[in-house]
Amino acid sequence: MLVLSRRIGEKIIIGNEIVVEVLSISDGGVRLGIKAPKETSVHRFEVFNEIEIANKAAEIAISEINQSVLENLSAHICTK
């Protein structure tokens, strides 16, 4: 892992377009400003990680599929 020291107001650049700036530091927390192209998604890592876990769980849950589950789900949604 690359480790860099930065002060308030200083920036780093990732690739040619993604710029991260240290905006403020307080109580063990850091506020970062991030400039990235529209198509680059930026998220708190925990949020991304949660989605990853949910996607994997949805994929594994395919094994719970059977005809009766699908029949019930379809009937429930179509008659709501």
Next chain:
Amino acid sequence: MSQNHTKMINIQGKEHSYNDHQVVNFNEGLVGFPEMHRAVLIPLAEYVPFCWLASLDNENVRFIVVNPKQVFDSYQPKMESADEAETQTLALVKISSDWRKTTVNLKAPIFINSKTRSAAQVILNDSTYQLAESLPNT
């Protein structure tokens, strides 16, 4: 010339036919499945409104998806840089053998551009939408 040959895919031991227009391209893959770039959408005709979303890159990766607006009437995810009229929205379904415990991921829907067939899973900042939303009236 349009090439629209019918192809076959095996999902859970059953053969399904599909055409090129059912294929979607995930440029960045799905979250947690970065290698899933091409997938096919196959409606479960007997179990409307559910569809298979089956990876064409890995035969073991299959999902059940649904148009979330058909399940949750008020679902209105904010689309940045997307034209709503041209965007198809899908949500991943986590099936449970107790069907009432099945949940839908409203926090990270899949947006598909109907014209280009390019698809992306988007993580919404809206905190009203849950990762595992229960079905209404269960």
